[in-house]
Amino acid sequence: MSATPAPPDTPSSVSWEELVTVALLGTDRRTPPWLPPGREAPTALLDLAAVETVRRRAGLRPAPAGARPEPAAADPRPSLPPAAARRLAMLLSDRPGTAGGGRRGTAPDLMELLPQWLSLANERGFTAPPETLPALLDAARGRTDLRPAALTFAGPRALWLARLNPDWRFALRSAPGGGSELPPPTETDRIRRLWQEGLFAERVALLTALRVRQPAVARELLTTTWATERAEDRLMFLDSLRTGLEPADEPFLEQALSDRSRNVRATAAELLSALPDSALAGRMAARAGACVAIDRTQGEPTIVVEAPHECDPGMERDGVAPKPPAGRGERSWWLGQLVEAAPLGSWVARLGGRTPEEIVVLPVADDWRDELHAAWCRAAVRQRNPGWSRALLGPPSAAEAGGPGAVSLAERAKLLSTLAAAERAEWVAGFIATHGLSEAFQLLGVCAVPWAAPLGRAVVDALDIARDAGSYPWSFSGVMGLAERCLDPAEASRFDALTATPDETEDASPGAGGYWAEAFQRLTTTLRLRAAMREELGMP
Known part of the structure; x- marks a missing residue:
């Protein structure tokens, strides 16, 4: 096999851009004089490109090292118990099932339990294990309903990570003040400076936080710049007065009834009518x-x-x-x-x-x-x-x-x-006992979790009646999902008798009994899992 002939001397004026242009056009269409003619041209072009690549890399001067990022702020909260940390990893690794045909099987839907787990962990004041933060932020990125609880649990480390990964920037937008620390109420000079010079998100967060602790201070701060604010900003600031609304807000709101913006006037009127x-x-x-x-x-x-x-x-x-x-x-x-x-x-x-x-x-x-x-x-x-x-x-x-x-x-x-929560549950339980579950889904959504015992019994009794009627459980999948998340875990043992497959009657839908048994098995399994979650977090 003969060796590839060496290409003629390459003029020093041949640039990298010329090599790229010839490669894109193809040597069949354009063969410059510094390449051998014929079939050897492509090989020679690649050899030249390889040499030029080494030359370009060797001649690159190293850039100065960038500044190392500051460490994340310390999180003084206690760490999770080991069992709870393992449970969190399991919840975060779960992926929604894709099974068709309306059957979910008996396995609990772990992702639907994650919001409840986060709420319990925040109630106990634990901090997130650092190794779980990427998965936790990914989960919150895909589900806006998770974000408040997830970011509270993740703490300052999540904001530190969000500044390094564009995919997690939502955490900076969702956090009070865009991830910056708000001054304590005693530092009046810092509060006034942040109100006058801060970003819009920081100002909204400051006003909202002050309304919780010191409604009058927040209102007085707002009056200092009200006349110079943009209409859309005035509307957002005015909406924050819903928190801690009090009769002392009336003079300011009466003044806002004459605002240039129709939306501001309407919001002021709505707030005044609530007084x-x-x-x-x-x-x-x-x-x-x-x-x-x-x-x-x-x-x-x-x-x-x-x-x-x-x-x-x-x-x-x-x-x-x-x-x-x-x-x-x-x-x-x-x-x-x-x-x-x-x-x-x-x-x-x-x-x-x-x-x-x-x-x-x-x-x-x-x-x-x-x-x-x-x-x-x-x-x-x-x-x-x-x-x-x-x-x-x-x-x-x-x-x-x-x-x-x-x-x-x-x-x-x-x-x-x-x-009140108890009265609400009692009313909905009576509604279900009289009218069944077909219209109760929206009403169940406003009941406190875990459901009071009378409400839980009413829901399960109605589901049992629907099973005895011989229909499929898929018409009640929404209520069943709510029951899995909202029933008192202590009630799990009451449902064991419902997990058996009943004998099918002549007028029952084919296989309905088996599907109902699966649904009740999933319900009891989920309730026991929720009970285990509480125990792992040290909840009574």
Whole structure:
């Protein structure tokens, strides 16, 4: 085999760029004079490129070493117990199943238990093992619902890592102040300097933190720069006043009713209406009261409604939006806003001294009932009034399954959120016992975890009834998933009898009994796993 002939001398003017250009075009299309002709040209070109590559690398001057990153801030919290650390690694390594056909098998869904585990770990005040932080940040990157608890648990090391990896920058955006430490409330000079010179995220975080500890200080800080803030920033800052809202905020909010921005004016009006003794609430009560009255001339007392005929400038200033959405009448739109913003306590005197329970069962003339009751529902939620919420919900066994005032499951769920946890659970348990699970999913979502014993029994009994009916469990997969995460782990032993495959009746769906047995086996396994999680974290 003959050796490849050496290429002719390469002119010193041949650059790396010329070599690349010839390689891209191909030596068949362009053979420069410094390459041998014919079939040897490609080999010679590659030899020249190899030599030039070595020359380029050898001639590269080393750059100065970059500064070493500062170590992560110390985390004084105690480390996880070894068993809990192993459990965390197992939860983070789980991947959602992809099995089809509606069957999940009996294995627990570990990723769905991760939020609960993080909540328990934060409650105990533990810090994350450093080796788990990458997986924890990856999990939080894919699930926004995990981020608050995950970043609290991960602590300052997560922010340190986020500055080094663009994939984890969400942690800097999600952390208070963009990952920077907020000054303590005693350092007034630092607080004022951060408020005047800080980034927007830092200022929002500062204002929010101050509203939790010192509402008046946060409000006074906001007044110092209010006139020079951008409209979108004013809206965000104003929204932070929801935390710790108090009567002392009224003068500032009244001033904001004249703001240049319509959204700022609307938010200020909403906040003022949540203060029952505010001047705006009084104005709204007068307007709403002029539209709603008792007619005693029809045999039984009846509520009559005369909706507003115009939206005057005063109403607009107080937050009433003049233009209704598509498909909504103007007068009903204005009425709903007035009633929603009026203090609920004003209706007792306006409607003859009746209690909320007596008011909501009164007949309403001219088909205004749904509009009026829906506005009262929104007012009860806005003003966090449990008395009116109870009246509007009615008994859970009511024939309409929603009480005299609720207009939708979503509205009922909001009303329930104003009640104490025990009362909420008791009402939902009664609802399920009467109406089953088909409409209960939204209502279960607002109940405190773990579910109270009466609610847990009502859910499991309803699932057992659905199994006896012979249907497949997939129609109840959402409720079953909630039960796995929300039932009291101490109740696991009560469900052992449900894990056996029952005898199928003639009218049952084929194989339904086996599928239900799998679902109940997964439920008991998950509850026992949750109990083990609590024990590993030292929870009683």
